[in-house]
Structures are given as C-alpha cells and as structure tokens.
Amino acid sequence: MTGKIGHEFENYLATIQDLATASTVWKSNPSWLEFVPNNVCNLRCIMCGQADGVPVVSMPKPQSTELMDLVGKTITLWTPTALSEPLANDIRWVVEQAKKHEIWLNVYTNAMLLTAARFEMMAERLYRLHISIDSHIKPIFEALRVRAEFETVVANIKAVMPLAKARNIPVSFVAVLMADNLEHTADFIDFLADLGAAENGCIVRLQPMLYNAKGCEGRNVTDKYSQAEIEHHLDLACERARLRKLTLISTFDEPYARIVPGTPPPARLLMPDLLGQLVDRVQREFPSFCSMASHYLKVHPDGNVHPCCRAPDELLMGNVKDQSIEQIWNGPKYQEFRRRMFAGEYTQSCRSCDVLTANPHWKALEAQRAKATH
Numbered sequence: 001m002t003g004k005i006g007h008e009f010e011n012y013l014a015t016i017q018d019l020a021t022a023s024t025v026w027k028s029n030p031s032w033l034e035f036v037p038n039n040v041c042n043l044r045c046i047m048c049g050q051a052d053g054v055p056v057v058s059m060p061k062p063q064s065t066e067l068m069d070l071v072g073k074t075i076t077l078w079t080p081t082a083l084s085e086p087l088a089n090d091i092r093w094v095v096e097q098a099k100k101h102e103i104w105l106n107v108y109t110n111a112m113l114l115t116a117a118r119f120e121m122m123a124e125r126l127y128r129l130h131i132s133i134d135s136h137i138k139p140i141f142e143a144l145r146v147r148a149e150f151e152t153v154v155a156n157i158k159a160v161m162p163l164a165k166a167r168n169i170p171v172s173f174v175a176v177l178m179a180d181n182l183e184h185t186a187d188f189i190d191f192l193a194d195l196g197a198a199e200n201g202c203i204v205r206l207q208p209m210l211y212n213a214k215g216c217e218g219r220n221v222t223d224k225y226s227q228a229e230i231e232h233h234l235d236l237a238c239e240r241a242r243l244r245k246l247t248l249i250s251t252f253d254e255p256y257a258r259i260v261p262g263t264p265p266p267a268r269l270l271m272p273d274l275l276g277q278l279v280d281r282v283q284r285e286f287p288s289f290c291s292m293a294s295h296y297l298k299v300h301p302d303g304n305v306h307p308c309c310r311a312p313d314e315l316l317m318g319n320v321k322d323q324s325i326e327q328i329w330n331g332p333k334y335q336e337f338r339r340r341m342f343a344g345e346y347t348q349s350c351r352s353c354d355v356l357t358a359n360p361h362w363k364a365l366e367a368q369r370a371k372a373t374h
Helices: 003-020 061-071 091-101 116-123 138-144 150-167 182-200 227-244 270-285 325-329 332-343 360-372
Strands: 032-034 077-079 104-109 126-132 171-177 203-208 247-250 258-260 296-299 304-306
Touching: 003 270, 061 091, 061 325, 077 091, 091 104, 091 116, 116 126, 116 150, 126 150, 138 150, 150 171, 150 182, 171 182, 182 203, 182 227, 203 227, 227 247, 227 258, 270 360, 296 325, 325 332
Parallel strands: 032 077, 032 296, 077 104, 104 126, 126 171, 171 203, 203 247
Antiparallel strands: 247 258, 296 304
C-alpha cells in the first residue's frame, strides 16, 4: 500500500506495536491533530476560558504551514481549534492544508458563522461536523453563549442540515449540561430533532461542565439539584431520544452516564473510520494507556504541545519554537509520560478525565490492580 493511505495505515500498525511492547520511544507518529494558527473566538461563552479574557495568540502562517508539512504525512483527522471558533480563523487556509495533505476535518463550531457557503467550502474534506448549542430557549441560550444570536444559529443549522444529509456528512450536537438548562433537556432533544437531527441520524452529546471560567461558579448541576432530580431529567431526555430515534450520550461519570443508541452512522471514509477502530482496540487491549494519548497531538498557537485535548499544564511536552515535533514526540517528557501511563501512575488530570476513566476496560484493570495490592 502506497501514498497517503499507506503512510496512515502503517502508522496505525506502528501505534499498536509501540503499545504492545510498552515502548517509551515510539516509531509511530500522531494520527489526529488539534491545531489552528490563532485562538480567536467570536463568542464569550460563560463556561469557557475565553470569557475571562484569554489574550489572542497566533502562530505566523509560514510557521503554521511548516508545522503542517512536518506532521501531515501521517495525520488522518484534524480538529482545527484552539479554545476558539474555527470559522473565525482562516478557514480557507485550513481547507487548503487539508487538501494538500489529504487530511479529514473534524470541526466543532458554535454555528454563528456556519453559513451554507462556509459549509460547502469545507465539505470536500469534512469528516464530521459538531455543533455546540446548549438550549432551545433564547434567553438561556444567549445568556450562556454570550454574543451569540439565537435566530442566526437556528437559521444556519436549518440551512446546513440538508446539505450535510445530501453529502452523507455526520452531524452531532454538543451541549454542556448545567443548572441553567437541566430541566429543559427533554424538550431540547425534541428541538434538535425538529431542526433535522432526527432525519439526519445525528448524535446528541451531553457533557459535564468543566470549571474553565469564573462564570462556571455555582452552575454545576449538582450545585442546584439532587442526584434523584438529575437522574430524572436525564431519563426524560433518554426517553425522548428513543421516541425520536436519536443517539444520546451523556458523558458524565456514574450515576449520570447514559447511552441511547439510535441509528448508527454508516461507514463513510476508509481511514477516519479505521482510526476509530484503532481507538476502540487501544481501549480494549491496552486499557492502562489513554486511547487519546496513543494517537493525538495538540499544538497551541503559541507553540506549546500537549498529548490530549484538555491540555493541563502538568502535561506540557514542549514547544515547537524551541524543538522540532520529532524531538518533542520522543523527548524526555513524552517518554516519562508514556512510562507512567503503562505503569498506571496517572497524573491527577488524567484520573479526572473521562477519556481514560469512562473506559470499562480501564475500570476493570484498576479493580485488578487494587485487589492485587491488598
């Protein structure tokens, strides 16, 4: 197998080999990139660090292009964000790079700038589209997503849904569940279904609020509601999802985790779908190692490199202004990070992250380790 697909496939095999041998120096390279040249966002959502005045940081376009040339050979998926709105960035440059390196785009957007024209601009290289929206009630939506206009977002979603269906591009909706919107979750499911989510077979993901900004204070669902009340509203949402034949996933820890399987999306593109299979295999066969850290690379506009999307300070691996990606990827910090992963010596940020801890195979392994120590 030759060409870009050959490089990607060989890289997947190398990832499995690196994990199977518990090596700290890896022959494989990243398969999934999170990067965009600047962190500009058009909104100031109360649950996001942008609301607290994050300074604008940018990487010069020549350096950004050089970075893409270095990593593009093995990258399958690219999430173009940096705590930012990708459509507020130079989306033409992003699409050009995706075409140049035959990379598929995994785009998260708040939909304020998601016009039909911008969707069509991305569509040729778009693997999945994720739309962030937290409420169907205009005052609540606009209070949470500061600077957003409810009518504009709804109109953009209505315009894009049939275009996505025509091109067989999967769309998911991502909602941060907070004290502000918990009671309306079931009706929110109906709202999304009526916007086209039911017809398109979309996934709706409810995720917990991370304390990323001052505006999060007091807004956690557990700050206002009892366990029974939270479970009640989640169960109502699940019931509505079943009726509307939507996939609903609550990414909370137990007892609030929920999955309602809808119509599974069809296999669509060879290499991104295979990357999904790789992630599943890592979770099954190498549960001690975070599946995201096995293939993911996050590069910030300031050059900082992290092994995961949450990017805590304790997992800073280096900076591309000081070292090459190759030097960072197998440098001392990455090697020590991998050693700790294999040994189960997780940082606090890893132990509090559902990417690792929601894996049932990891839970079983941790139970075995705990039993062995007693």
